[in-house]
Amino acid sequence: MTPEPEAGSRPGPAAGGGAPARVSWTTLAATAIAVAGLLGWADFAASILIHHRLLNRPLGTGYEIVWLAGTSLLVWSLVPLLIAALARKLRGQRLEVRDVVLVISVFGFYSVALSYGPLDVSAGLLLALGLALALSRLVARMADPGRWFRRAALPVVVVHALSAAGMVGAAWLAERRAAAGLPAAGQGPNVLLIVLDTGRKASMSLHGYDRPTTPNLERRAGEGVLFANAVAPSPWTLPSHATLFTGRYVHELNADFRTSLDSRYPTLAEVLSRSGYATAGFAGNVIYANAGVGLARGFIHYEDHVVGLYRLFTGSRVGRWICAEERRNLRRLLGYYQLVGRKSAEEIGDALLTWLDQRPARPFFAFLNLYDPHDPYLPPPPFDSMFRTAPGSYRVKPLTPRLSAAEVAEAREAYEGAIAYTDAQVEAMLRGLETRGLLDSTVVIVTSDHGEQFNEHRKFTHANSLYAQALDVPLWIRYPPRVPAGRVVERAVTLRDLPVTILDLVGHPEPQTLPGRSLVVTWTDSTAATSPVLAGVRWDGSHKERYSIYAEGFHYIDHETRFEELFHVASDPEETRDLAAAPAWAEVLKRLRGQRDSILAELPPFLPGARRPGTVARR
Numbered sequence: 279m280t281p282e283p284e285a286g287s288r289p290g291p292a293a294g295g296g297a298p299a300r301v302s303w304t305t306l307a308a309t310a311i312a313v314a315g316l317l318g319w320a321d322f323a324a325s326i327l328i329h330h331r332l333l334n335r336p337l338g339t340g341y342e343i344v345w346l347a348g349t350s351l352l353v354w355s356l357v358p359l360l361i362a363a364l365a366r367k368l369r370g371q372r373l374e375v376r377d378v379v380l381v382i383s384v385f386g387f388y389s390v391a392l393s394y395g396p397l398d399v400s401a402g403l404l405l406a407l408g409l410a411l412a413l414s415r416l417v418a419r420m421a422d423p424g425r426w427f428r429r430a431a432l433p434v435v436v437v438h439a440l441s442a443a444g445m446v447g448a449a450w451l452a453e454r455r456a457a458a459g460l461p462a463a464g465q466g467p468n469v470l471l472i473v474l475d476t477g478r479k480a481s482m483s484l485h486g487y488d489r490p491t492t493p494n495l496e497r498r499a500g501e502g503v504l505f506a507n508a509v510a511p512s513p514w515t516l517p518s519h520a521t522l523f524t525g526r527y528v529h530e531l532n533a534d535f536r537t538s539l540d541s542r543y544p545t546l547a548e549v550l551s552r553s554g555y556a557t558a559g560f561a562g563n564v565i566y567a568n569a570g571v572g573l574a575r576g577f578i579h580y581e582d583h584v585v586g587l588y589r590l591f592t593g594s595r596v597g598r599w600i601c602a603e604e605r606r607n608l609r610r611l612l613g614y615y616q617l618v619g620r621k622s623a624e625e626i627g628d629a630l631l632t633w634l635d636q637r638p639a640r641p642f643f644a645f646l647n648l649y650d651p652h653d654p655y656l657p658p659p660p661f662d663s664m665f666r667t668a669p670g671s672y673r674v675k676p677l678t679p680r681l682s683a684a685e686v687a688e689a690r691e692a693y694e695g696a697i698a699y700t701d702a703q704v705e706a707m708l709r710g711l712e713t714r715g716l717l718d719s720t721v722v723i724v725t726s727d728h729g730e731q732f733n734e735h736r737k738f739t740h741a742n743s744l745y746a747q748a749l750d751v752p753l754w755i756r757y758p759p760r761v762p763a764g765r766v767v768e769r770a771v772t773l774r775d776l777p778v779t780i781l782d783l784v785g786h787p788e789p790q791t792l793p794g795r796s797l798v799v800t801w802t803d804s805t806a807a808t809s810p811v812l813a814g815v816r817w818d819g820s821h822k823e824r825y826s827i828y829a830e831g832f833h834y835i836d837h838e839t840r841f842e843e844l845f846h847v848a849s850d851p852e853e854t855r856d857l858a859a860a861p862a863w864a865e866v867l868k869r870l871r872g873q874r875d876s877i878l879a880e881l882p883p884f885l886p887g888a889r890r891p892g893t894v895a896r897r
C-alpha cells in the first residue's frame with residue numbers, strides 16, 4: 279500500500295511531469311467538514327442579515343440553520359464529489375483538497391447569493407462558480423492546505439455541536455422560565471383554536487356541501503353554534519392569522535408577504551398568558567405560520583419547524599431552493615410532489631396531546647394550524663381516493679386556467695379528500711380531549727384562515743382575489759356552559775371578532791383589551807352589532823390595497839384602482855353575476871362603498887410605505 283505523506287497534499291505539477299501526490303481520505307473529509315461548516319455559517323448569516331433583516335422577508339426556517347446549513351451543504355456536495363473522485367480516478371489521480379473546496383464552495387456561495395432575492399438565478403450561479411474557482415485556486419497555491427483544514431475541522435464540528443445543543447437547551451430553558459413566570463391562574467375554561475389552513479366553506483358538508491367532506495364536524499355541529507356566513511379577514515395565511523390573533527383588520531397590521539407581524543398590538547396569546555394561561559401553538563404551515571413571522575408572540579410553547587432527516591437537504595438556502603415547490607421539472611423527474619417536510623394534522627394532534635399531558639397545571643390556550651388542505655392536495659390513503667371519480671391516482675399539475683374542466687375537478691376532488699382527512703384528525707383531537715375529561719371545559723373553535731379557488735373567476739389557490747371562494751370560511755364554536763347547542767347564526771361575521779369573543783367566553787375581566795365585538799351577541803341579542811365584515815389584501819407587497827365588504831346581504835369588492843363588483847350573497851353564492859353596473863343596485867353600491875370609506879377613515883393611518891387608496895368612487 280502506498281504511504282500517504284501528508285506533506286504531499288500539495289497538488290502535483292499542474293501540467294504533467296510526474297505523478298500527483300495523494301491526499302489522505304482523512305484530510306479530504308476534514309476539508310469537506312471545515313469548508314461546509316464555514317460556508318454554512320456564511321449562509322446562516324446571509325439568511326438572517328440580508329434576507330430577513332435587510333430585505334425584511336420571512337425567514338421561512340428556524341434558527342437551527344446555524345448548524346443545519348453546513349450539514350446540508352455537505353450532503354448536497356456528496357454526489358458531485360463522488361463524480362469528481364471518479365473523474366480523477368479515470369485519469370489515474372485521486373481527489374485533491376482543491377476539488378473538495380471547489381465543489382462545496384459552489385453550493386455554499388450560491389446559497390449565500392440566494393439570500394439576496396433580486397439576484398438572477400444564472401447571475402447567482404455564475405458568481406458562485408467564479409468565487410469557488412478563485413477560492414480553489416487560492417487553495418491550490420497554498421503550501422499545505424490539508425494541514426490548515428485538518429486544524430479547522432475540529433473547532434468547526436465542536437462549535438456546530440455546541441450551537442445545536444445550545445439551541446435545544448435555550449428553548450427548553452426559555453419555556454421553563456416563561457411557564458414559571460406566569461401569574462396565578464384563574465378558573466377560566468381552556469381554549470382550543472383550530473385553524474384549517476385553506477379550508478373553504480363551499481367544500482364542507484358542515485356547511486351544506488353535498489360531498490361528505492366533514493362527516494365528523496357535521497355530526498358535532500349541533501353541540502355548539504355554527505356560523506353560516508363567516509368571512510376571513512384576508513385571503514391568505516399570515517395577515518389572516520395576524521387578525522385572528524390581534525383583532526385588528528389586516529390593513530392596520532404590517533404582516534405581509536415580505537414582512538413579519540410586528541409587536542405594536544397585543545395578541546390573544548399574550549393577553550391570555552398574562553391571565554395565567556399556559557399557551558401553546560402548533561403550526562403545520564411552517565412557511566407563513568412559523569415563529570419567524572411574528573405569530574408565536576405570547577405562546578410559551580411553539581412548535582413549527584421539525585428537525586427531521588429531510589432538514590439535511592433543506593438546512594441550507596440552496597437546499598431549500600432545490601427542494602422548493604416550484605422545481606416542477608425536478609419533481610416530475612422524481613415523481614414526488616408532496617411539500618418537503620410537510621407536517622400532518624395527525625402529527626400536530628399527537629404534539630397537542632403530548633403537550634396537554636405535560637402542561638403546567640392551569641387553564642390552557644392551544645392554537646393549531648392544520649395545513650393538509652393546502653396545495654398540492656396530497657392527503658394520505660384512503661382520503662387520497664375518497665372523492666376521485668376517475669381511475670388511477672391524482673397527479674399534481676400546475677394550477678392554471680389552461681386546465682380542462684376534468685383536470686380542475688380532479689384537483690378539487692383531491693383537495694376535498696384533504697379536507698376529509700383533516701376533519702377525521704380534528705375528531706381524533708376532540709376525542710383526545712374527551713378522554714382526558716377536558717372537552718366540556720374547553721372553548722373549542724374550528725375555522726379556516728381563508729378559502730381556496732378552483733378556477734372560479736379564472737383564479738386558483740388563494741391570496742389573489744377577494745371573491746367568496748377565497749374568503750368564506752367555516753366557523754363553529756363549542757363550549758356547553760356558555761354556547762347554546764344547535765344554533766345556526768346566519769348574519770355575516772368576520773373572524774376579526776374572534777379574539778374578543780374568546781376573551782368574553784373565558785370570562786376575561788376586560789375583554790376589550792382586544793378590539794372588535796364579541797360574537798356572543800349573535801345568540802344573546804339579535805339587534806346588537808358585530809364588527810363590519812371587511813376583508814383586505816395587500817398585493818404581493820406592492821402596497822396596492824384591495825377591499826371587500828359584506829353588508830346588507832351583498833358582497834362589495836373594490837379591486838383597487840381598476841373596478842368594483844357587487845354580488846348578492848344568498849341568490850348568487852358563487853358570485854357569477856356582478857350587479858355593480860346595474861342601475862337597480864346603484865344605491866346599494868353607493869352605501870357599501872360609503873361604508874368601506876367610513877371604516878377606513880376610522881382606522882389609524884397606514885404603515886410607512888403603504889398608501890391609503892382614494893375614497894372616491896372609481897369606475
Ligand SMILES: [Zn+2]
Pocket residue numbers: 475476514515516563727728
Ligand atoms: Zn393559509
